[in-house]
Amino acid sequence: MTAADLEPAPRQSPWVVRHLAHLLAGAFLTVAILSALLARWLVPYDPLMTDVLSNLLPPGTSFDGQPAYVLGTDMLGRDVLSGIIYGSRISLIVGFATVVGAGVVGTAIGIISGYHKGWLDEVLMRLVDIQLAFPFILLAILMMYVLGQGLFNVILVLIITTWPIYARVARAEALRLSTSEYVTAARALGAGTPRILLRHILPNAMTPLIVVAAFSVPQMIIYEAALSFLGVGLPSSELSWGTMLATGRDYLTQAWWIATFPGIAIVCTILSINVLSEALRQNLDPNLRNQ
Amino acid sequence: MMNDSNQPLLRVVNLKKHFPGPRGRFGAHSAAVKAVDGVDLELRRGETLALVGESGSGKSTLGRAILQLERPSSGQVLFDGVDLVGVPDKGMRRYRRRMQMVFQDPHASLNPRMSVFDIISEPLVIHGLCGSRTERKRRVAELLDMVSLPSSAGDRYPREFSGGQRQRIGIARALAVRPEMIVADEAVSALDVSIQAQIINLLNAVQKELNLAHLFIAHDLSVVHHIADRVAVMYLGKVVEIGTGEAIFKDPRHPYTRLLLQAAPIPDPRIEAERRAAAPTGRGDWRSSYTAEMAAAPLFEVAPGHLVQALPEVVAQAKPYGARP
Structure with a gap:
């Protein structure tokens, strides 16, 4: 009789308990995406309508015959809840579009660079070095100043300033994988460069790239906020979580709710994306699956 | 010819x-x-x-x-x-x-993200052999059979196989294009x-x-x-x-x-x-x-078809055979 015989078989906790974090994250993101899509019909007030008489109202204030200001109002009397619902559109678009754009551009350049090696690698990596040597905010401000304010330009500038991160990671992976035996095997079979890059290197380089991308989504939301705060991102008439956070900061001591609720929205989005991307990473990696 | x-x-x-x-320090090799x-x-x-x-x-x-x-x-x-x-x-x-190759490490030479079917049929796709998917399926089943793996193996991934089985997959991949x-x-x-003996016997059998x-x-x-x-x-x-x-x-x-x-x-x-x-x-x-x-x-023929590096001791020993320099 050994100790193993005495120990009861480990009981697995129910599926719902094991995946509680994933469920919550999924639910939050679903709500966020739905409210972004259905913003027009969900908001109790026009998020841009100013009403100086009802400014800086605390959360929960309500007047007869009007919907309650659930999350209060800002210094211009705009409803914070309506602002958050409308602002989710910009924040989510910026967050995902920049990551997808920069991820595709950076990965393509990095993988070609790492597999091709030689002069092309030198040229591309010096380009990356030059760009990374610039302080991000300086480069972004400069480009926004040249291009002008606007959603499309914000996305474009964030793609241009963040692709080198993906290029670096993708290149390192491609360098590592280009000497792996299964890539040599593919060459011995007669596979051409496009096939090797797409079928052998890219799928095996994805794991770290997905991790980088997942961490970048919240970062892009914050960068958009920073650019808007500095007055070169979105015009202040456009609502995003970033612009709300920026304007509410000045009133933090008198009306904490103006900056706090958009901040909570950002934090919850970041957490949800991180939890889900970790689950995605585990699912994508065949060596971690079913464990 | x-x-x-x-x-x-x-x-x-x-x-x-x-x-x-x-x-070296100054860039010279x-x-x-x-x-x-x-x-x-x-x-x-x-x-x-x-x-x-x-x-x-x-x-x-x-x-x-x-x-x-x-x-x-x-x-x-x-x-x-x-x-x-x-x-x-x-x-x-x-x-x-x-001309095909079988690699040393069966854990490193198979792409972990490709199914066994995709791995074995890849050379067929590259060289444009077996045009349709049904033809490729038949050829892969044939190859799996040749290396004594069940045809159900095609849907699985390399990590699900042992070292010896993976090497069989590698051999099937090498044989797919009927190399010389x-x-x-x-x-x-x-x-x-x-397992070595099994794989050697397999290589020997297909070679024959x-x-x-x-x-x-x-x-x-x-x-x-x-x-x-x-x-x-x-x-x-x-x-x-x-x-x-x-x-x-x-x-x-x-x-x-x-x-x-x-x-x-x-x-x-x-x-x-x-x-x-x-x-x-x-x-x-x-x-x-x-x-x-x-x-x-240089090499020195000590007997018909038997060549040895012409070291002094080899040459000395080879004299009784009347070998040519």
């Missing part, structure tokens, strides 16, 4: 592969590493040639240089009369169909001894069945003993002795070959006893007495 069966399928002429040494340093070989259709030697002797580099996975520094690799060294990468594809030559680079050295030219690279002589028609012994980038399996195992002439044989027991008590009795003793460290001059000595 192209398909003349007397003509060797592969002829390697004075092949060299030098790697630049590590860079130090002495080059001469991984393969002037090798001549021939391989006929349906023949198994074993290439043996210790780690670092250049045998794997030679295998890769023959397949142009590492471009040789100089020399010729004549495959069916065509010198592959001059063929550009793009033009290599049509020759790759005819296979280079097996230490194909069994990463496997358990009990398909009349393949087989270059079998190994460091373990007891593995080679069963399957090789001829054996080439490599040391420091050169072939130091080459001959039939019987000549190498029963009548080794080069001191390095003897050293290798001493290191590997032969699973035949009679031969093993003879060999032990004949083994030279108390010779000190042979390696340190192997000079550059000895390394540069």
Whole structure:
């Protein structure tokens, strides 16, 4: 009789308990995406309508015959809840579009660079070095100043300033994988460069790239906020979580709710994306699956 | 002439592969590493040639240089009369169909993100064989059967298989395009001894069945003993002795070959006893007495088809055979 015989078989906790974090994250993101899509019909007030008489109202204030200001109002009397619902559109678009754009551009350049090696690698990596040597905010401000304010330009500038991160990671992976035996095997079979890059290197380089991308989504939301705060991102008439956070900061001591609720929205989005991307990473990696 | 069966399928002429040494402080390379340093070989259709030697002797580099996975520094690799060294990468594809490789580490040589079906059918797709998916399915099932794996294996991923099974997948992949030559680079050295025999028997069976030219690279002589028609012994980038399996195992002439044989027991008590009795003793460290001059000595025919590096002791011993210089 050994100790193993005495120990009861480990009981697995129910599926719902094991995946509680994933469920919550999924639910939050679903709500966020739905409210972004259905913003027009969900908001109790026009998020841009100013009403100086009802400014800086605390959360929960309500007047007869009007919907309650659930999350209060800002210094211009705009409803914070309506602002958050409308602002989710910009924040989510910026967050995902920049990551997808920069991820595709950076990965393509990095993988070609790492597999091709030689002069092309030198040229591309010096380009990356030059760009990374610039302080991000300086480069972004400069480009926004040249291009002008606007959603499309914000996305474009964030793609241009963040692709080198993906290029670096993708290149390192491609360098590592280009000497792996299964890539040599593919060459011995007669596979051409496009096939090797797409079928052998890219799928095996994805794991770290997905991790980088997942961490970048919240970062892009914050960068958009920073650019808007500095007055070169979105015009202040456009609502995003970033612009709300920026304007509410000045009133933090008198009306904490103006900056706090958009901040909570950002934090919850970041957490949800991180939890889900970790689950995605585990699912994508065949060596971690079913464990 | 192209398909003349007397003509060797592969002829390697004075092949060299030098790697630049590590860079010094001022960017200059130090002495080059001469991984393969002037090798001549021939391989006929349906023949198994074993290439043996210790780690670092250049045998794997030679295998890769023959397949142009590492471009040789100089020399010729004549495959069916065509010198592959001059063929550009793009033009290599049509020759790759005819020569395939089985790799050492079955855990590293299969893409972990491709199903077994995709792995085995990839060469078919690359070379445009078996146009439709149903044809490919049939061919993959045929190949899986040939390497004794169930046809259900196609839907699974490499990680679900043991080392021996993975090596079978690698062999099926190599055979998919019906090659004429296979280079097996230490194909069994990463496997358990009990599995090694199975894989060697499999390689041997398909080699006979398909009349393949087989270059079998190994460091373990007891593995080679069963399957090789001829054996080439490599040391420091050169072939130091080459001959039939019987000549190498029963009548080794080069001191390095003897050293290798001493290191590997032969699973035949009679031969093993003879060999032990004949083994030279108390010779000190042979390696340190192997000079550059000895390394540069040409091959010398001690018996028909049995060539040995012309070291003074080899030449002296060879006199009774009346060998030609």
